[in-house]
Amino acid sequence: MGSDWIRQRAAQLRSTTNAALMVEYAVGRGLRRPDVLRHTDIGEHQLSDPTAEITLGQEYTLMRNLVSGLGDEPGTGMMAGLLCHPPSLGVLGLAAISSPTLRSAAETAMRYADLSFTVAEHEMQDHGDEVWLVRHDRGVPPEIRRFAVERDVAAIWTIQMDVLPIRLPIVRVEVAAQPDPVYEMFGAILGVDNIVYGAKKSILVGQARTLEMPMPQANPATSRYYERQCADLLQRRRNRGGISEQVRELLIRRGRVAGQTHIAADLDLSVRTLRRRLSDEGTTFRELATETVGLLAEELLVSGLTVEHVADQLGYSSVSAFTTAFRAWKGQSPGHYARLHRGRVAARV
Numbered sequence: 001m002g003s004d005w006i007r008q009r010a011a012q013l014r015s016t017t018n019a020a021l022m023v024e025y026a027v028g029r030g031l032r033r034p035d036v037l038r039h040t041d042i043g044e045h046q047l048s049d050p051t052a053e054i055t056l057g058q059e060y061t062l063m064r065n066l067v068s069g070l071g072d073e074p075g076t077g078m079m080a081g082l083l084c085h086p087p088s089l090g091v092l093g094l095a096a097i098s099s100p101t102l103r104s105a106a107e108t109a110m111r112y113a114d115l116s117f118t119v120a121e122h123e124m125q126d127h128g129d130e131v132w133l134v135r136h137d138r139g140v141p142p143e144i145r146r147f148a149v150e151r152d153v154a155a156i157w158t159i160q161m162d163v164l165p166i167r168l169p170i171v172r173v174e175v176a177a178q179p180d181p182v183y184e185m186f187g188a189i190l191g192v193d194n195i196v197y198g199a200k201k202s203i204l205v206g207q208a209r210t211l212e213m214p215m216p217q218a219n220p221a222t223s224r225y226y227e228r229q230c231a232d233l234l235q236r237r238r239n240r241g242g243i244s245e246q247v248r249e250l251l252i253r254r255g256r257v258a259g260q261t262h263i264a265a266d267l268d269l270s271v272r273t274l275r276r277r278l279s280d281e282g283t284t285f286r287e288l289a290t291e292t293v294g295l296l297a298e299e300l301l302v303s304g305l306t307v308e309h310v311a312d313q314l315g316y317s318s319v320s321a322f323t324t325a326f327r328a329w330k331g332q333s334p335g336h337y338a339r340l341h342r343g344r345v346a347a348r349v
Helices: 003-010 017-028 056-069 076-081 091-097 102-111 142-163 181-190 208-212 220-238 242-254 260-266 271-280 285-303 307-313 319-330 334-341
Strands: 013-015 053-055 121-127 130-136 170-175 195-197 203-207
Touching: 003 056, 013 017, 017 056, 017 076, 053 056, 056 076, 056 142, 076 142, 076 181, 091 102, 091 142, 091 220, 102 121, 102 208, 102 220, 130 208, 142 181, 170 181, 181 195, 203 208, 220 285, 242 260, 242 271, 242 285, 260 271, 271 285, 285 307, 285 319, 285 334, 307 319, 307 334, 319 334
Parallel strands: 170 195
Antiparallel strands: 013 053, 121 130, 130 203, 170 203
């Protein structure tokens, strides 16, 4: 794991919902809001705006302030995790709870984990009659790892209790933390006696057969719709930030396809420098231009413009050229997309 990977992960965009929940918890524990937000560059107005976004690095800083302010007490993260409920997951929560089975819900949550409350990475492993939820804390600063582990375990339990009629049977829990009396709450929360402390990785072990349990609110069509919203949101976030965001804003402002040379000039950069900086952020001008024009096309079609007007607005030489490009983006014709989505507001978190 290199420093470039750590920097890229810290730059990932996230909803402010998780930050707002942690600030709410910290204030409830007696900390001052300005102290919790110190050095985060998070404005208080952002915490009440569900569409606002911050970076994972900003969330790390907020967690450091919280942990430092409360004296790094064991169990702090568990109490914070009890505030997490499905609505705080936005479109990811809707995609998961409408999944056909618990396994498909878990797989959806893993696939779009960057839209969730967790700051770590997780994977689901099948081991015969057991299924393991394995946590990877690489990239998470050591000083907040215990808080983050506790918060995620408590949040998983809280969300599971909200959406399922029963408590899932947990066979074993391995925790990457040293024993403490407060961790007896782990057993009470999860209903498990077998807890291993000081493990290299934190792991929840359950019975594989429980993953085939049908979800109470299962609706495959709804699940597919919201999973698509998750994919679109995640892609937009990954392609924004830094110079990528500036390029995207310029493309939107022009309202049509703009050349790389013109955009570089607007930013007072050479084309070569623009390419290098976009590469450092894991994208290219072509990818940003394609994404931006695609999003503009969707918005214009949903707003009620005809396919002909949208093609002209975006600078296409013909309707057929625009239709071909749109099919490549969305897998359907622009006319069909307009009929399906006209009048709808894009889901946001």
